Amino acid sequence: MGKRQVGELQPSELVVAIMISDLATIPMSDSAIPLANGIIPILTLIASEIVASICALKSPKIRKILTGAPSVIIRNGKIDRKEMSKNRYNLEDLAEALRMKDYFSFDDVYMAILETNGTLSVIPKSPKRTPTAEELNLPENQETLPFVLIADGKVYPKHLKEAGVNEDWLKKELKKRDIKNVKEVFLMTVNSNGQIGVQKRE
Amino acid sequence: MKSSVIYAITIGLLIGAATVTAFLYTSSTTDFVTESLEKARTSLDRGEKTEELAALVDSWEEKKKYLMFIINHRDIENVSVSLIKAKQRAEGGEFDEAIKEIEIATFLVNELTEKERLVMENVF
Numbered sequence: 001m002g003k004r005q006v007g008e009l010q011p012s013e014l015v016v017a018i019m020i021s022d023l024a025t026i027p028m029s030d031s032a033i034p035l036a037n038g039i040i041p042i043l044t045l046i047a048s049e050i051v052a053s054i055c056a057l058k059s060p061k062i063r064k065i066l067t068g069a070p071s072v073i074i075r076n077g078k079i080d081r082k083e084m085s086k087n088r089y090n091l092e093d094l095a096e097a098l099r100m101k102d103y104f105s106f107d108d109v110y111m112a113i114l115e116t117n118g119t120l121s122v123i124p125k126s127p128k129r130t131p132t133a134e135e136l137n138l139p140e141n142q143e144t145l146p147f148v149l150i151a152d153g154k155v156y157p158k159h160l161k162e163a164g165v166n167e168d169w170l171k172k173e174l175k176k177r178d179i180k181n182v183k184e185v186f187l188m189t190v191n192s193n194g195q196i197g198v199q200k201r202e
Numbered sequence: 203m204k205s206s207v208i209y210a211i212t213i214g215l216l217i218g219a220a221t222v223t224a225f226l227y228t229s230s231t232t233d234f235v236t237e238s239l240e241k242a243r244t245s246l247d248r249g250e251k252t253e254e255l256a257a258l259v260d261s262w263e264e265k266k267k268y269l270m271f272i273i274n275h276r277d278i279e280n281v282s283v284s285l286i287k288a289k290q291r292a293e294g295g296e297f298d299e300a301i302k303e304i305e306i307a308t309f310l311v312n313e314l315t316e317k318e319r320l321v322m323e324n325v326f
C-alpha cells in the first residue's frame with residue numbers, strides 16, 4: 001500500500017478499493033441509512049488494509065499469501081509452459097506484454113518475469129540489448145532531475161536553491177530571452193548540464 | 203512505517219470509541235423510554251389517564267434527532283409511530299388498545315439496543 005497507480009495495485013488492494021466505493025454508496029443511495037453506517041466500515045477496511053500492509057512488509061510468508069510471488073515465464077530463452085498454465089497466462093497475453101515492452105520477437109527475450117501486479121519484466125538477450133554508456137566507453141555524465149524554476153508565472157525559491165542558482169541569475173537569464181517579468185513565463189527548467197528551457201505564456 | 207502504525211491504531215481507537223458511545227447513548231435513551239412506557243402502562247392498567255405518554259412523545263422527538271446519526275431512520279420512525287398511536291388511543295379512552303401499542307413500542311425500542319449490541323448475530 002502506498003503511492004501507486006490503479007494498474008499497479010495488488011489484488012487485495014484493488015478489492016479493498018472497490019469495497020470502499022461500494023460502502024460509500026450505501027448511505028448515499030438510501031437516506032434512511034445514517035452516514036456513520038458507511039463511514040465506520042470504510043475506516044475499518046482502511047485500518048485492516050494498513051495492518052495487512054505492515055504485516056506483509058515485515059513477513060515474507062504473509063507477503064506471499066497476500067500478494068503472491070513473481071513467476072518466471074521465460075527462462076534462458078525458453079517459455080515455461082507449466083508456469084504459464086499455473087498463472088492462466090496464454091501466448092497471446094505474453095506476446096502482448098512483450099510488445100508493450102518493445103520486444104516483438106520471443107527470440108529476443110532471455111528472461112521474462114510475471115510480477116504480482118500482472119506486469120511483465122523482461123531481460124533481453126545480450127545481442128538484442130541496448131548498449132550502455134559504459135560498454136561504449138562514453139564519458140561519465142550523471143544526469144539528475146531537471147529543476148522547475150518557474151511554473152505558471154510563479155517562482156519556486158526552493159528549487160532555485162537546489163539548482164544552485166538565485167533570483168539575480170534568474171532575472172539575468174530571463175532578460176537574455178527578452179522577458180521582463182516572471183509572470184510572462186509558463187515554464188522554466190534547468191537540467192544538470194546547465195541547459196535552460198523556457199516557455200512563455202501565450 | 204511508524205506513521206502507518208499510528209494511523210491504524212488511531213483509526214481503531216476512533217472506531218471503538220464511536221461504537222461504544224453509540225451503544226451507550228442508544229442504551230440510555232431506550233432505558234428512559236421503556237421506563238416511561240412502563241409507568242404509562244401501570245396508570246392505564248388502573249384505568250387512569252396519563253400525561254406520561256404525551257411527555258414521552260415530546261422527549262422522543264428531541265432524542266431521535268441524535269439517534270438518527272447512528273440508527274436506521276426507518277427503525278426510529280416505527281417507534282415514533284407506535285408511541286403516537288399509544289398516545290392517541292390513551293387520549294381517546296381506548297386503554298386496552300393503548301396498552302397493546304405500548305407493548306409494541308417497548309419491543310421496538312428494545313430492538314434498537316439489540317441491533318447496536320456487538321454480538322455475533324449482528325456481525326453475521
